Amino acid sequence: QVQLVESGGGLVQPGGSLRLSCAASGIIFNRYTMAWYRQAPGKQRELVAHITRGDTTNYADSVKGRFTISRDNAKKTIYLEMNSLKPEDTAVYYCNAQILNTYYWGQGTQVTVSS
Numbered sequence: 001q002v003q004l005v006e007s008g009g010g011l012v013q014p015g016g017s018l019r020l021s022c023a024a025s026g027i028i029f030n031r032y033t034m035a036w037y038r039q040a041p042g043k044q045r046e047l048v049a050h051i052t053r054g055d056t057t058n059y060a061d062s063v064k065g066r067f068t069i070s071r072d073n074a075k076k077t078i079y080l081e082m083n084s085l086k087p088e089d090t091a092v093y094y095c096n097a098q099i100l101n102t103y104y105w106g107q108g109t110q111v112t113v114s115s
Contacts, residue, residue: 002104004096005107006109007020008021010110012112013115014087014113016085017084019081019082020079020109021077024076032099034050034051034071035069035096037094040088048063048093062088063089066082067080067082068081089113
């Protein structure tokens with residue numbers, strides 16, 4: 001059974017930082033491209049960042065220079081370091097694992113940026 005479990009969300013003031021984690025089980029982790037998506041109320045889910053099994057990364061323009069995605073294959077975990085957070089970063093953040101045409105999703109973790 002595949003499980004992706006996110007953690008680390010919460011309430012933070014504008015300009016603050018958070019670190020999200022996603023622990024995977026039930027997959028051969030180092031074969032998967034891993035990603036973070038987010039969905040704000042009333043909006044479509046969007047890609048935030050992804051990291052391939054070769055550690056190539058890609059970011060949405062809106063988070064470039066502020067967010068960093070990383071992976072630890074030994075721990076079967078990915079991270080999203082989020083700095084200089086803005087109110088528009090408020091959303092539910094989802095972990096995603098992809099290989100070929102197979103996708104797995106976590107349950108999401110809420111990030112709220114507000115003063």
